Amino acid sequence: MKNVKILLAVFGFAAVMVVLFGWGGPIVLKLFLHNDYARSVILLVVFSLVVFGKRWHWSNGLVYIIALFSFFGMFIDSAGNPLYNKPLEWIVSPFGQLQVDRYVTNYAPGQFSITDNVTILKPDGEVTRFSTIWLYLYRLAQYMVFYSIIGTLLSAIRGKRPESLPLTPTSAAETLTPEMEQRVAAELKRREAAGTALKVVPEEVQAQVRQLKQEGQLIPAIKLVRGHTDMSLGEAKRYVEGL
Template identity: 70%
Template sequence: MMKNVKILLFFFGFAAVLVLLFGWGLPVVFQFFLHNDYIRSLTLLVVFSIVVLVKRLNWSAYLVFAVALFSFLGMMIDTAGNPLTNKPLEWIVSPIGQLQLNQDVNNYAPGQYVISDNLAILKPGGKVVTLSTIWLYLYRLAQYMVLYSLVGTLLAAVRGNKPERWPVPAAAVDEALTPEMEQRVAAELKRRETASTSLKAVPEEVQEHVRQLKKEGQLISAIKLVRQHTDMPLGEAKRYVEEM
């Protein structure tokens, strides 16, 4: 019974979250984006920077794809721009007239918006020349490509110079060996030399005896016999007898 109640409460909570998200949260965020000229550009720039830093992108590792993708998103999401990003466009059209950039937002139903951007130039004589919005899209695409290329290059350089982990300082050691250390090294070298020249081969007459003991099922006696005539350890002698 309690399990069913928990399941129903979970689905009720999930539905309530969806209602709050789509019925209240997203419209508020959408309105905030519409009425703030700078937030769209800043949001795209922050997300782009996070992607470059987290994924360690550079010009040899997919940075060009991130620049292209975010430039396209900027062109579509931030077409109208803000007074700061539109300054270069104003300078471009200043010999002709004054730039007029308007964004119309038509709310047909709750949560349904239609946004249209209008680009025009007001000439000194009062004549208004309406331009195709395609020029605005091209300008915004070029602008974001330049911006993200510069920011991406800077972030890639900063991220590339940053080590993955802080280096652990190496402990200071003396280059010269003490007499005690030299004695230990000499003893170890002597031990290894002795071990390498130790008797490993089993004499032929002993091999025949070992084979006979193995046939009779006396493995322990055969292993002991091998160890008596060689310096093999127990495991190696056992393996030797089993492989005969």
Template identity: 55%
Template sequence: MKKNAIVLLVVFVFAATMVLLFGWVLPAVLQIYLHNYYIRGLTLLVIFTGVVLGKRFTWSNHIVYVIAVVTLVGMMFDTSGNPMYNKPLEWIVSPMGELQVMQDVNNYAPGEYAISDNIAILKQDGEIIELSTAWLYLYRFVQYLALYSIVGTVLGAVNRRLPERDYKLIQTVDETLPADLEQKVAAELKRREEAASAGRILPDDIQASVWKMKQDGKLIPAIKLVRMHTNLSLGEAKQYVEKL
């Protein structure tokens, strides 16, 4: 009974979380990003700053790639910009008229949006000169490239002043053995060496028998006899008999 109640509670909490997330949180965030002119640029700036400081990027350490990525994302994600970002463009077109940068957001269905950016110049006589959005993309690309190059240079200087990170991947271990353990190891190695040597030496009587077999031309029985009384391999036993 208790287990069933826990399962039902988990399902209820999960369902409530999904309803809250998709029914209120995500639409609210989407509305903020669609209609707030400053939040998109600020988000990109915060992400860029966090990445550069977190990874210690500088001009000599791949920051150019971060600048390139953020510039392209900013050009596409924040094409219309905000009044502060559009000031330089306003000054450029001021001799011709007043700059008009607009973003049309059409909500066709819940969660379905169509977004289009437009740029135009309103002349003093009321005439509207509509420009291609390509000019707005080009301006935003150059602007973000300059902006994040400057910000990246400042953050790179900060990174160079930060203390170096000390990564200790390997800890040195003192491999010196205690004196009594060293003596035991040395004794064991000596024992093994003596055992190996003993297994390669024939007793005198067996060696005489092997020599007699060799003289009689009985090489194979001689080799077998050597292998019976030693730990020599077949090749080693053959060489041993041939050298007698």
């Protein structure tokens, strides 16, 4: 029966891999390459899962996660989507209409060439082409700001959730057998006796303490008591005064 379960588990894992890479993989890849919104959403989902799942926040390295995703997003999603490009359109609107185009060329299975073009169409019909470096810098700054906001919100939401449910006080006691309870009680008595052993002042020390007290030397008497016991300063003082 155990071997059958192992074989079924291997078959199920293989089936899932075939579905993911044979059917779902090409669909995701096609969306990632040709759909502007899909790239942004996939990056956002992966970023959110990493921050939320690993409980990243500003005090334990969230800034590095933001920098890493912003850096890769700058190259992977350089063209962005119409929503992400709205601020850039407002910036260049005094000069003309912004156009960001991405060209994907498939040379062979699994080999792609991606080219991004940034142009401004002026009112007179003139087309001005800009270097993609400016697009990369804009996307990097945009992702850093965007992920900083999202990361702060996710870490705040995740921080309010407890790590795990606390154990009830009776859960441990319910698993103890009578024999174990007796052993625990005996061990507690032994520890209690060991803890109070040093609280008792030997008789020969008591005589010296009384002599020092009669002579008015309270401080040496207290030091003598503390030197032969584990009493605190207050306990030794009360002990000397009570003699």
